Amino acid sequence: MSLIVQKYGGTSVGSAERIRAVAEHVAQTRRDGHEVVVVVSAMGKTTDDLILLAEQISPNNPAREMDMLLTAGERISMALVSMALSAVGVESASFTGSQAGIITDTTHRRAKILEMRPDRIREALDDGLVPVVAGFQGVSIERDVTTLGRGGTDVTAVALAAALKADVCEIFTDVTGVFSADPRVVPKARQLDTVSFDEMLEIAATGGRVLMLRSVEFARRHNVPLHVRSSFTWEPGTWIVEEDPTMEEAIVSAITDDTSEAKITVSGVPDRPGVAATLFRELANNGINVDMIVQNTSLNNVTDISFTVAKTDLEAAMTACQKVQKDIGAAAVTSDDHIGRVTIVGAGMKSSPGVTALMFETLSDNGINIEMISTSSIRISCVLHADRVGDAVRHLHRAFGLDAE
Amino acid sequence: MSLIVQKYGGTSVGSAERIRAVAEHVAQTRRDGHEVVVVVSAMGKTTDDLILLAEQISPNNPAREMDMLLTAGERISMALVSMALSAVGVESASFTGSQAGIITDTTHRRAKILEMRPDRIREALDDGLVPVVAGFQGVSIERDVTTLGRGGTDVTAVALAAALKADVCEIFTDVTGVFSADPRVVPKARQLDTVSFDEMLEIAATGGRVLMLRSVEFARRHNVPLHVRSSFTWEPGTWIVEEDPTMEEAIVSAITDDTSEAKITVSGVPDRPGVAATLFRELANNGINVDMIVQNTSLNNVTDISFTVAKTDLEAAMTACQKVQKDIGAAAVTSDDHIGRVTIVGAGMKSSPGVTALMFETLSDNGINIEMISTSSIRISCVLHADRVGDAVRHLHRAFGLDAE
Numbered sequence: 039m040s041l042i043v044q045k046y047g048g049t050s051v052g053s054a055e056r057i058r059a060v061a062e063h064v065a066q067t068r069r070d071g072h073e074v075v076v077v078v079s080a081m082g083k084t085t086d087d088l089i090l091l092a093e094q095i096s097p098n099n100p101a102r103e104m105d106m107l108l109t110a111g112e113r114i115s116m117a118l119v120s121m122a123l124s125a126v127g128v129e130s131a132s133f134t135g136s137q138a139g140i141i142t143d144t145t146h147r148r149a150k151i152l153e154m155r156p157d158r159i160r161e162a163l164d165d166g167l168v169p170v171v172a173g174f175q176g177v178s179i180e181r182d183v184t185t186l187g188r189g190g191t192d193v194t195a196v197a198l199a200a201a202l203k204a205d206v207c208e209i210f211t212d213v214t215g216v217f218s219a220d221p222r223v224v225p226k227a228r229q230l231d232t233v234s235f236d237e238m239l240e241i242a243a244t245g246g247r248v249l250m251l252r253s254v255e256f257a258r259r260h261n262v263p264l265h266v267r268s269s270f271t272w273e274p275g276t277w278i279v280e281e282d283p284t285m286e287e288a289i290v291s292a293i294t295d296d297t298s299e300a301k302i303t304v305s306g307v308p309d310r311p312g313v314a315a316t317l318f319r320e321l322a323n324n325g326i327n328v329d330m331i332v333q334n335t336s337l338n339n340v341t342d343i344s345f346t347v348a349k350t351d352l353e354a355a356m357t358a359c360q361k362v363q364k365d366i367g368a369a370a371v372t373s374d375d376h377i378g379r380v381t382i383v384g385a386g387m388k389s390s391p392g393v394t395a396l397m398f399e400t401l402s403d404n405g406i407n408i409e410m411i412s413t414s415s416i417r418i419s420c421v422l423h424a425d426r427v428g429d430a431v432r433h434l435h436r437a438f439g440l441d442a443e
Numbered sequence: 444m445s446l447i448v449q450k451y452g453g454t455s456v457g458s459a460e461r462i463r464a465v466a467e468h469v470a471q472t473r474r475d476g477h478e479v480v481v482v483v484s485a486m487g488k489t490t491d492d493l494i495l496l497a498e499q500i501s502p503n504n505p506a507r508e509m510d511m512l513l514t515a516g517e518r519i520s521m522a523l524v525s526m527a528l529s530a531v532g533v534e535s536a537s538f539t540g541s542q543a544g545i546i547t548d549t550t551h552r553r554a555k556i557l558e559m560r561p562d563r564i565r566e567a568l569d570d571g572l573v574p575v576v577a578g579f580q581g582v583s584i585e586r587d588v589t590t591l592g593r594g595g596t597d598v599t600a601v602a603l604a605a606a607l608k609a610d611v612c613e614i615f616t617d618v619t620g621v622f623s624a625d626p627r628v629v630p631k632a633r634q635l636d637t638v639s640f641d642e643m644l645e646i647a648a649t650g651g652r653v654l655m656l657r658s659v660e661f662a663r664r665h666n667v668p669l670h671v672r673s674s675f676t677w678e679p680g681t682w683i684v685e686e687d688p689t690m691e692e693a694i695v696s697a698i699t700d701d702t703s704e705a706k707i708t709v710s711g712v713p714d715r716p717g718v719a720a721t722l723f724r725e726l727a728n729n730g731i732n733v734d735m736i737v738q739n740t741s742l743n744n745v746t747d748i749s750f751t752v753a754k755t756d757l758e759a760a761m762t763a764c765q766k767v768q769k770d771i772g773a774a775a776v777t778s779d780d781h782i783g784r785v786t787i788v789g790a791g792m793k794s795s796p797g798v799t800a801l802m803f804e805t806l807s808d809n810g811i812n813i814e815m816i817s818t819s820s821i822r823i824s825c826v827l828h829a830d831r832v833g834d835a836v837r838h839l840h841r842a843f844g845l846d847a848e
Contacts, residue, residue, distance in 0.1 A: 054499035094459035095523050096530035106537050107522035110515040117512035118500050125501035132511050
């Protein structure tokens with residue numbers, strides 16, 4: 039008998055019919071002899087609808103009240119899922135984030151979990167019930183309702199799985215698993231049976247849309263095996279587990295792409311200490327997240343610094359750069375919002391020389407120019423012209439032997 | 444400076460525009476120098492929509508989960524009202540029933556308040572905030588979310604007003620106050636400035652639709668002055684207060700009507716102890732609420748017992764009567780679902796002989812037959828043929844001098 043935490047996202051509980059299907063699957067999991075804890079998101083577009091309502095009241099609303107408002111969505115779906123379980127003969131009880139003992143800090147809209155006290159969930163399991171827990175929400179140390187930010191329901195599920203020492207946290211979603219590339223870009227993309235936490239972190243960080251970085255980090259830290267699978271097919275999906283040193287690893291597991299960023303280049307910068315610090319402190323002070331940063335080797339004590347930011351932050355970032363341009367003695371600040379990033383990820387890369395060369399050759403052979411390069415031990419990212427991103431992903435997917443037969 | 448609890452019903456917060464109007468009125472009340480606690484219902488049809496959703500899952504759902512589901516409605520409206528207050532510069536914070544310290548028993552769907560611990564509401568007031576509290580909901584001694592049943596938001600408002608020792612509990616609704624009769628039945632009905640708790644109890648019990656019996660009882664027990672008024676006109680409405688012995692009282696304050704009941708007559712019943720007990724115990728065991736009961740003086744040790752029940756309970760009540768018919772030795776059980784009740788209510792009735800006579804004469808003069816009569820010290824009810832109810836109310840309204848000029 040295993041203890042399984044099952045997380046169902048918004049599309050998985052998007053209608054009464056879908057909710058009944060979820061209940062049937064939970065019932066089957068119980069008949070197979072397992073204990074189950076269910077974690078749910080709000081139904082379909084509920085959260086968006088609530089945000090629209092709030093915007094009709096005022097464009098700027100207190101974060102505490104936004105949290106109070108948005109958590110109504112999970113409250114609705116968890117009660118309905120619990121009802122559906124009851125209708126198929128599975129005894130259950132729903133619990134809010136607060137009732138489930140998810141204690142957070144006081145940062146409304148993107149609270150961090152400080153402590154898990156899932157006593158009532160344990161009691162419910164001991165009583166033979168299936169606890170149904172509201173995702174995305176907790177209660178702060180000030181006893182106010184908080185939400186965990188984007189991907190928060192996955193975080194709830196992983197945190198509960200860790201606290202309850204569950205055998206697996208199943209993330210049910212509307213795709214069948216993690217793929218070797220985005221199937222909309224690469225028709226020959228293959229579903230992966232297993233990826234390591236490290237690989238999944240890089241995939242999530244560089245454009246993989248299945249899981250948010252934060253929940254993968256949480257799962258890795260607490261070593262909670264994740265199983266990403268579809269609530270439409272109910273077939274096994276992709277396992278995300280700790281790296282097994284005895285296994286031969288794929289050199290490259292996945293190719294990701296991301297066209298949500300823009301590039302800024304600060305050129306003609308004097309190569310002296312403190313310049314980068316001044317620049318990136320100013321960006322940080324304006325709440326701008328910087329992703330890739332590349333600084334060229336200096337020529338004549340003058341260098342260029344390029345970095346990427348979310349396109350939505352481009353204007354604010356340009357303003358910040360222009361503000362410090364004179365202080366740091368830069369010649370010019372330019373930007374390009376027509377770029378994309380292509381990344382290859384693979385744990386086997388560490389011990390396989392030649393991966394970088396093959397990546398660059400593949401791009402070069404296809405006439406694709408590389409504008410920026412950034413690497414980690416299991417990842418290589420290249421910034422390209424946005425128009426060539428699809429081609430690049432497809433060529434690399436074939437070159438690294440990932441194409442499905 | 445007064446402390447005012449303001450309750451806003453579903454139509455009062457039925458849209459973003461309505462919510463902004465509520466916020467503006469709260470802001471004005473604050474500018475007038477008062478402390479305000481706001482209690483809100485769910486927006487418009489939200490609760491009905493949630494019930495529909497639940498019915499799509501299953502026709503019979505666990506009461507605990509229904510409560511969890513339905514309380515989402517107030518959570519949404521209270522957050523939006525708090526946002527609207529913030530937008531007009533009034534600092535506020537919303538609180539669930541649980542956060543407001545509304546402790547109930549464990550009877551889901553119609554929980555009773557056991558204790559009020561509004562510490563956080565007091566703290567919020569002391570901090571200069573306007574607390575916005577979810578109506579209709581509490582938390583049970585088992586730490587589960589409960590709802591207080593029909594009219595529950597009024598109960599929340601009155602209970603909070605009592606616990607906080609508020610100067611008045613204002614019930615904002617979609618009518619302008621309590622009327623001398625239903626204006627749809629009597630075009631010349633007048634709005635009442637003041638009614639006593641006792642009168643309001645009788646009005647609520649006999650067909651007045653403005654306030655539920657339960658919240659009036661609660662207000663009377665804790666001596667919380669109520670002020671029923673409109674959130675569309677914002678004009679003063681009707682005050683419901685403790686009877687003032689120094690005041691001259693209207694002999695008749697209001698005429699109410701109710702056509703939601705049916706009449707059952709158990710005839711030819713031996714007039715011996717235990718017969719009525721057997722009959723009404725059987726009805727009670729089937730969860731049937733009996734309203735008026737009339738037993739005729741016996742003739743030859745045989746009597747008739749007539750009583751009224753909600754039309755929706757008629758079939759079950761007939762079954763229950765037929766079950767005990769033989770045991771109690773009754774000759775027949777008959778029913779009539781085409782009846783209506785007309786009631787005159789007035790605290791001055793106690794000291795005014797002739798009221799009963801005038802009522803019966805008025806009905807008789809207009810050819811209206813009385814089928815049943817029931818009285819209390821400040822009320823006389825007559826059961827009539829349903830078709831004559833409107834006429835009866837209009838004639839009585841004129842006869843007792845209530846018609847507006």
